[in-house]
Amino acid sequence: MPLRKLSVKEIDARGRRVFLRVDFNVPLRDGRVADDTRIRASLPTLRNILDGGGRVLLASHLGRPKGRVVPELSLRPVALRLSELLGRPVRLAPDCVGAPTEALARGLADGQALLLENLRFHAEEEANDAAFSERLGALAELYVNDAFGSAHRAHASVVGIVRHLPRAAAGLLMERELDMLGRLREDPARPYVAILGGAKVSDKIDLLHNMIGKVDALLVGGAMAYTFMRARGMPVGGSRVEEDRIEPAVQILKAAMNGGVRLHLPIDHVVARSAETGEGRHVTPGPDIEPDCVGLDIGPRTREAFTEEIAAARTIFWNGPLGRFEVEPYAEGTAAVARAVAASKAFSVIGGGDSAAAVNRLGLSSSFTHISTGGGASLEFLAGRDLPGVAALSDADSSTATILDPDDGPGAGPGGRR
Ligand code: ADP
Ligand code: MG
Numbered sequence: 001m002p003l004r005k006l007s008v009k010e011i012d013a014r015g016r017r018v019f020l021r022v023d024f025n026v027p028l029r030d031g032r033v034a035d036d037t038r039i040r041a042s043l044p045t046l047r048n049i050l051d052g053g054g055r056v057l058l059a060s061h062l063g064r065p066k067g068r069v070v071p072e073l074s075l076r077p078v079a080l081r082l083s084e085l086l087g088r089p090v091r092l093a094p095d096c097v098g099a100p101t102e103a104l105a106r107g108l109a110d111g112q113a114l115l116l117e118n119l120r121f122h123a124e125e126e127a128n129d130a131a132f133s134e135r136l137g138a139l140a141e142l143y144v145n146d147a148f149g150s151a152h153r154a155h156a157s158v159v160g161i162v163r164h165l166p167r168a169a170a171g172l173l174m175e176r177e178l179d180m181l182g183r184l185r186e187d188p189a190r191p192y193v194a195i196l197g198g199a200k201v202s203d204k205i206d207l208l209h210n211m212i213g214k215v216d217a218l219l220v221g222g223a224m225a226y227t228f229m230r231a232r233g234m235p236v237g238g239s240r241v242e243e244d245r246i247e248p249a250v251q252i253l254k255a256a257m258n259g260g261v262r263l264h265l266p267i268d269h270v271v272a273r274s275a276e277t278g279e280g281r282h283v284t285p286g287p288d289i290e291p292d293c294v295g296l297d298i299g300p301r302t303r304e305a306f307t308e309e310i311a312a313a314r315t316i317f318w319n320g321p322l323g324r325f326e327v328e329p330y331a332e333g334t335a336a337v338a339r340a341v342a343a344s345k346a347f348s349v350i351g352g353g354d355s356a357a358a359v360n361r362l363g364l365s366s367s368f369t370h371i372s373t374g375g376g377a378s379l380e381f382l383a384g385r386d387l388p389g390v391a392a393l394s395d396a397d398s399s400t401a402t403i404l405d406p407d408d409g410p411g412a413g414p415g416g417r418r
Contacts, residue, residue, distance in 0.1 A: 004396040005178065006169040008045055008144050013054025015110055019140035019165065020046065021157050023147040023373070024060035024078045033081040041373060043085060045146045045171035046113065055108035057139050058082075059096060059116045059157050060147070067123025079115045090115050096122065097135040105139045119157050126153075128160045137164025146171025148178075151389030152377040158389040168393045173373070178390065180349055180370040181381050184317055189347060190216055193313035195306070195337060197222025198320025198352065201245040206383040207319070212255045217262040217313075219306045221298045221322035221333060225266050228253065229287070237271070237289035264306065268299030270323065270330055281329060297323025298333035310340040316348040318355060319379065325358050334358050342367035351378035 022042040027034040042058075049056050063073040079092040093101040096116040104114055116139075119125040124132030133156040137143075143165040145151070150158050151174070162168040170178065184192075194215045196204060201224040211218060220228055226239040231249035256263040271293040273280035283299045284290070298306070310316060318341060322333035335358075341348050342364040350356055351372040359365055372378040381387055 005175075005390065006167060006394040006396050007175055008048055008146075008169045008171050010396070011142055011144070011167060011169050013049045013052050013142060015053060015055075016142050017055045017057060017105055017108065017140040018049050018142045018144055019057050019059060019136065019157075019161065020049065020171070021143075021145045021147045021150070022046075022058055022060050022171075023149045024058070024075060024082075025062050025149070026078060028062075028072075028077055031077055033077050036081050036085070038373070039078060039082055039085060041173055042146055042171075045144065045173060046086070048172065049144065050111045050113060053110040054142075055105075055110060056113040057105055057108075057116055058090075058113060059119055059136070061120040061125065061150070061157075062118045063120070065118060065120050067120065067126075069121045070118075073118055073120075075115055075118050082115065086113070093117055097132065097139070102139060119155075125156045128154050128156050130160060132156050133160025134164050136161045140165060142166070143168040144171050145169075145389060145393060146173045147389070148174045148372075148374050149377050151374075151387040152380045152385075154388040159392045162392045162394075170390075170393050174390075176370070177372060177374060177378070181351075181372065181374075181378055183347065184214075184315065184349060184382060185384070188214070189314035191313050192315040192317075193217045193219065193309050193346075195219045195221070195310070195316070195318040195322075195341075196320050197224065197322045197334075198354065199223050201227045201242050201249060204319070204379065205245065205248055206385075207379050208252050209255070210383045211317075212252060212259060212261055215261060215317075217264065217309050218256065219264045219309060219337075221266060221302070221306070221337075222320050223295075223324075224320070225298075226289075226295055228265050229289075232265070234265075235288045235291070236295065237291050237293040239289055239293075239295040262309070264302075264309065266295075266298045266302040267305060268301045269295040270297035270299055270333070271295050275324070278327075278329060296327075297325075297330035303333055303336040306337055307340040310337070310344055310346075313344060313346045316341055316344065316346045317382070318348070318350050319352040321354055321358050325354075331358075335362055338362050338364050351375070351382070 065073045083090045090113050092115050192215045194211045226236040227242045228249045229236050230241050231246050267287050269284045272278050324330040325334040348368045349370045
């Protein structure tokens with residue numbers, strides 16, 4: 001049983017400066033925030049701290065400035081949008097560390113927030129540099145992490161900083177991610193069906209290995225299906241195959257067979273002679289792909305077979321579109337699976353930016369139990385790895401443990417440590 005992490009709901013932030021790591025890595029267009037979903041997602045945690053009388057230092061990265069100050073990657077547009085959403089001004093600090101920023105931090109009143117400038121303007125952030133971590137920590141008195149999407153990175157604002165602050169709590173968004181994805185890892189209701197698609201096997205090989213040990217059925221679609229088909233010796237025409245992943249795919253197929261997992265590969269495909277022009281587009285009569293064709297989506301019989309498995313599931317995890325869904329004639333596989341999951345009463349989780357975007361576009365987001373904001377972090381978590389940003393957080397009972405430390409008390413018995 002993994003320990004529960006300390007929650008933002010359990011800390012008393014009144015009159016204290018709280019370093020709040022968020023994910024404000026939003027798309028910008030013409031110097032404005034083009035999509036504020038991530039800013040909105042951080043509001044419950046931010047409001048929770050502000051309403052409790054806390055003073056908040058918001059910190060995020062934006063884009064890949066690679067350790068240099070890139071004016072186009074300033075968080076200024078985010079400060080503006082955040083002020084609008086919050087209904088009160090949020091000032092942008094000139095930097096994320098340094099004397100002027102420290103002065104602004106010390107000048108905060110209860111219930112006020114300050115946005116720090118892009119963390120990645122300093123190369124030390126991604127290097128998890130000790131001195132930089134200490135400078136970040138010096139700004140505040142408490143730490144809260146609500147940036148689940150960055151939790152798989154051992155960066156200064158995610159990992160190094162916690163050594164310099166007494167307590168590190170999970171934000172509400174972080175908590176929800178850990179709760180939802182944790183249910184998939186620990187005790188999923190059966191049957192548990194995973195649907196995996198997307199561009200590459202190589203991105204998801206660890207996830208695939210781990211999933212085999214957990215699920216009752218694995219539905220494989222998208223471009224990664226062709227590498228699996230090759231592993232089974234099936235003809236895939238000119239479809240994209242990752243030659244160096246054929247052997248790992250063979251191992252996954254074997255593990256599925258030995259573990260009694262129903263692993264479904266497509267039994268028909270939407271193919272074309274050219275992916276670009278769509279020339280010669282048709283549905284294959286069976287699982288084989290003709291030599292002069294490339295696979296671009298799962299076919300109608302596969303959609304039906306997948307839908308049947310999905311309908312019987314009590315737990316569903318989906319990552320990766322089933323075809324080249326951005327182009328209309330190849331969107332049906334992804335749409336059919338999205339509709340099937342939406343219609344199901346199962347506990348359903350989506351991970352992956354492109355899959356989430358596809359479901360959004362279909363207007364089906366609200367029919368899923370949880371749409372992970374995590375991307376890479378959710379895949380690593382489900383592959384069974386501990387995320388450094390989560391490991392860094394205080395355990396939920398650590399404060400009581402400090403008060404009742406048996407080593408300190410007069411009644412320290414043989415159960416005491418050391
Ligand atoms: P996610 O972001 O949900 O994890 P990925 O990034 O792994 O998903 O994959 C998404 C991409 O995979 C999409 O751009 C989609 O067009 C592509 N894709 C899926 N199936 C195919 C296919 N059969 N041929 C070409 N591209 C495909
Ligand atoms: Mg993607």
